[in-house]
Amino acid sequence: MNSAIKTAAIAKTQVTTASRRAILIWLGIGLFSLFLFSLFLGRYPSPGLISFDQLNTDELAQRLIVNLRLPRLLTALLLGVTLAASGTVFQMLFSNPLVEPGFLGVSQGAAFGAAFCIVFLGGAAVYTQSMAVIFALAGLGLSYLLGRKIRYGGWVLRLVLAGIAVSALFSAGLGVLKYIADPLKQLPEITFWLLGGLSSITWRHLISILPATLAGLLILYLFRWRLNLLALSEETAFSMGAAPKRERILLLTAAVFPTAAVISVAGMVGWVGLIMPHIARRLFGSDTRLTLPASMLLGGIFAILCDDLARTLLPGEIPLGILTSLLGALVFILLMISHGLKVEK
Amino acid sequence: MNQQFLTFENVFFGYDKKSPPVINGLNLQINEGKIASILGPNGAGKTTLLFLALGWLRCSSGNISLLGKPLQNYNRKSLGKLIALIPQSEHIPFEYTVLEYVLLGRAPYLPPLGMPSDADQEIALEALERVGISHLYSNSILGISGGEKQLVLAARALTQKPRLLLLDEPTSHLDLSNKYRLIKILRRLRDEGTTILMTTHEPEIALAISDDTILMNNGQVLSTGNTSEVVNDANLSLIYSVPVKIIEVEGKRQVQWI
């Protein structure tokens, strides 16, 4: 090979890689700083930042930060990271930049499970969480099984169709549950859960979702380069030494488990999983070796930002899902206007 | 030279239990270091045969062996280092650079969770050079022409350093100049020792490039052997159901449409 071109090429790619790594590090620093900043932000004793003096002298303030703000921020972080990572994985596995982690009946299943628990089983947080996870996975399982029965279309089309059907089923079930729910006690709880929010988060909630989320995220992170292969057709991925069916199931599971877990404590929070991968791709190209960690960081930043607004902007708590949808949709529109979503025609 | 490069022994294959088998009792030998075409009309079962050779499809009975060892006895990574596939087309809606895309071919040489290194990058760049598009390495794959995209897929396959290269209808979407380019590349690869097995429905391509031809129709292999013997008026008219003539022009055999 013409070694001049080769050397130039290698040098250029090294520069690109280095600059991308730098952006990644800056994102990490940004996330960390935002986290620290948010610890001091809130409505106690008045809207805004709490001063160090107050923090040193006021026991209530100390307890507030340690027992309420800290677990809440960590959960927001996990929420953002998980949804963004799952979104990236789903978009790669389905070769479709417009899918969300709640796809395939996962979101609607979780909503149905939680509502079922609130209406019939008393709605204690522990059970609500468990039911949300169980039904989220049931949604995925049903979509998968149904997809195998569908007789036409490729792998992607079958799963998408099955996912739509299963989501619709759970949605209808949710409607029935809302209808028979007690409008004074249960319906507001269900509605609040559906809109998403972190106002009830305590350490117990955070600890309960840690195993599933950390395990899943770790697996996704380790597979971040191999994810590229799994976006290809099955025989092509096979020809490159992959086990496409098995690896796809593994990654789907590793994405859905954490998603179900965070939905179970935070309710339905949308758009994070859709938007963050797009922004990540805009900054880092399409190689998931970089876009996966990037969307994780971006997701964390976005979620913490939205949660800060949710609990600080107004005296009452704004449901988190509303903020993520609002800001997410705005960002999406900006993305579309500025560059156009580059999709192959 | 190991004559037993790729052999099919009494291979049966069907897509599901209810319909009749697509491949019926096939016996075939692919010789090393040659270009072999699987020629036949659409729906003849050519791609099925190709995917059987890849190891992606499993035959329901019979045996397919590569270098004397049955395909299913290879672990996937080893197979990936021996066989590479250039698919007919690929739809990826994400904006990879050409180099990133070609790097994916290094997968069989990486540990399970490994990622390409600088050395792998060099190999990828060399592969791009071999197919003549190294200047496109930082272009987006969504922004290059169809012909160039095909060459990218070829470069990716070459980074696997395969001994057997499988191509699915490689020239069907290419214009004349790109067809020519690809043919030149395939010939050079064959001369360097790579075995090539490709499907095509164009007899001209088979005549132009392959040493051996496997004629297929309706899941059956009608004839296999040296191209000059197998590709003749009678066989072509039979499988295409149209009158076809082979003529010789300046020592080269061509298809003449009547």
Next chain:
Amino acid sequence: MKKIILSIMLILFLSGCAPASTPSSVPSLPAPTNPPAAVEVAQPTATQSVTEGFTIIDALGREVNFTKAPSRIVVTGRALFMVLDAVYSFPQASERIVAIGNAAQGSSNFISLIDPNYDAKILLQSDAGAEQIAAVQPDLVILKSSVAESLGKPIEELNIPVVYIDFETPDQYERDMTILGKIFQSEERASEVLDYYAKTVGGIQTSLQDVTEKPSVLMLYYTDKDGAIAFNVPPLSWMQTQIVQIAGGSPVWADANPAKGWTKVTLEQIAAWDADKIYIIAYTANPVEVVEQLKNDPQWKSLRAVKENNLFAFPGDLYSWDQPDTRWVLGVSWLAANLHPEKFPDFDIMELITDFYQTLYNLDAKFVEEKIQPTFRGVLP
């Protein structure tokens, strides 16, 4: 690779199956991970004097300890006015409550009328979070048990005492009034109020003890949300059903409502029940106007109860008297007299109302005449 995948899947599956590993125990508070001070459910200023200390057992069975009567109380949540009306039966309420949520139903706000310090109070949004409440520096937060998980727990995490009450059925009234008595350290006052309720309800039950025939009663809650008119029946456990039973009526919808809230019923069903007496409840609309409209409606005209002139608007003043507000005692008294007029020949509604406001809120007849009477809804003077 296969082994890695399988073992990873196994780990993931097991970990995902155990999200509910940590049990939640309601009575005891979870220990904070980094306690800056000792964990104690007491005043933020930890005093050692135990002389005045007392313990409350709240609606969820939790034991809450106090060293002295709380003086910075926050009462918040949904459908708040019902709880507040009960709380304000204690004269100490006005001084000791520093922040309340939304005390209105529709445009009526009783608390603003009777609390001289109302304007000084901090008004919380109905969806205020734990931080917002903490900013008020309360030494007690009173909540309904339905928000224990979502709002109560985070507040408890700040070591701010929380007491849960419900005030939704007559039985709960007795329990929760006693709790309030302890909170205000005014147990004689709690007994006073409970005696009033016991006497009134007991009086009704005594007068009805020889009754053999119970008229069939249908209570319908009228809504016209989004322009769609609907009639709803209450669940069996609610106050609306219970006052019908206490007042000597027989609720026709006993088997009809499996849900936990208001359930819509069709006109067909209403006709099928063929109740002796039909009462229309409305919270934001005027029930009297609704009843007038229905009397002129051709379909309603054909109902036996309407023909026999037994379609009534359920009365109320600032708030309708059917709800688990303190005024339910007025509602049940009125209903009993309406269902069995012969048993209550001396029934004087004005006397009842004046007596109620005097006993509960120490408000005289003049106040009733000026402030309460103009808000009367239903067949009232």
